[in-house]
Amino acid sequence: MHQDHTLTAEEKRYVLAAVCIIAYTISLLMMGASWWKAPAIALMFAMLFLAGWGERWIARGALMLLVAGSMVWLGVLPPPTQWQPMATTVVASFTRG
Numbered sequence: 001m002h003q004d005h006t007l008t009a010e011e012k013r014y015v016l017a018a019v020c021i022i023a024y025t026i027s028l029l030m031m032g033a034s035w036w037k038a039p040a041i042a043l044m045f046a047m048l049f050l051a052g053w054g055e056r057w058i059a060r061g062a063l064m065l066l067v068a069g070s071m072v073w074l075g076v077l078p079p080p081t082q083w084q085p086m087a088t089t090v091v092a093s094f095t096r097g
Helices: 009-030 039-052 055-072 080-096
Strands: none
Touching: 009 039, 009 055, 039 055
16 A cells, blocks of 8 residues: 655755755855865754754755856856956956946
8 A cells, every 4th residue: 555655844844954965065065165164064054944044045045056056167157266356357347437
């Protein structure tokens, strides 16, 4: 006999926290974070998620960071170390007229 199993609200939160850990870790690694900082930051966000602090923002942030990390990994965006000099150049070009 086939039994349908639906996740409870608490089980869904744990699954989403695990997905956030994976998404944050992968995206931070793609953006150049060290091998230990990426999972440490991801774990911190997962604990905040499970504590109920900004669940929606943390989940959305994981998606946006994954998109940005993928774009860096694919070469569409430069690495984050080059963002500040590029931003300074853009701002300087606008202020010159």
